[in-house]
Amino acid sequence: MKMIDNGNELPKVTNTSDLDMPESSPNLPRRRFLAWGIYGIGAVVTMVLTILSVGYFIAPVVGAASELEVPVGEVTEFNNLNVPKAIELNYQFTDSFKQITGTAQIYVAALRKGANTAEDFKIFSPICTHLGCMVPWVEAENQFHCPCHGSTFTAEGVVTKGPASRNFDQYKLAIKDGKLVINPLQTFTV
Numbered sequence: 001m002k003m004i005d006n007g008n009e010l011p012k013v014t015n016t017s018d019l020d021m022p023e024s025s026p027n028l029p030r031r032r033f034l035a036w037g038i039y040g041i042g043a044v045v046t047m048v049l050t051i052l053s054v055g056y057f058i059a060p061v062v063g064a065a066s067e068l069e070v071p072v073g074e075v076t077e078f079n080n081l082n083v084p085k086a087i088e089l090n091y092q093f094t095d096s097f098k099q100i101t102g103t104a105q106i107y108v109a110a111l112r113k114g115a116n117t118a119e120d121f122k123i124f125s126p127i128c129t130h131l132g133c134m135v136p137w138v139e140a141e142n143q144f145h146c147p148c149h150g151s152t153f154t155a156e157g158v159v160t161k162g163p164a165s166r167n168f169d170q171y172k173l174a175i176k177d178g179k180l181v182i183n184p185l186q187t188f189t190v
């Protein structure tokens with residue numbers, strides 16, 4: 001039968017796949033299955049991309065960097081120090097995607113003669129806690145003396161004169177296989 005609209009003959013529909021299937025169509029389960037398959041693939045792709053993104057930004061910080069252990073030297077090299085010893089500590093590690101290298105200027109101080117436990121040592125950064133100048137050990141004064149604004153620190157890194165208002169930042173240290181080890185990326189203040 002011909003269909004008429006406003007006097008014009010409508011085109012005859014021959015391909016029923018362009019029309020919505022009725023709820024009772026035998027093809028409906030297959031179409032629903034395909035739709036859910038597409039949603040599932042999309043969800044999996046989203047999840048994988050999210051995991052990779054989190055890994056990229058977080059892993060270098062909480063993974064390799066936080067677990068870094070760099071040997072400073074043999075305990076016997078430091079256990080009878082009279083004055084703090086300057087060390088230039090080179091380190092490198094690999095995070096998820098690249099090789100990181102760095103250098104830390106540190107001082108090792110022995111708190112007693114014959115020091116042989118982690119508690120017998122202090123390792124600290126000689127960066128002034130006022131405005132960040134590098135502070136040298138001044139042998140003639142028997143103290144660290146900041147060349148910028150005059151702050152002074154004891155041999156163990158304790159501030160004795162301002163304008164610096166806090167001690168040098170310290171590194172958490174451990175003794176492993178007879179060596180002092182630190183993570184040069186992590187400091188704490190006391």
Ligand code: FES
Pocket residue numbers: 128129130131132133146147148149150151162163164
């Ligand atoms: S930076 Fe050391 S006293 Fe100011």
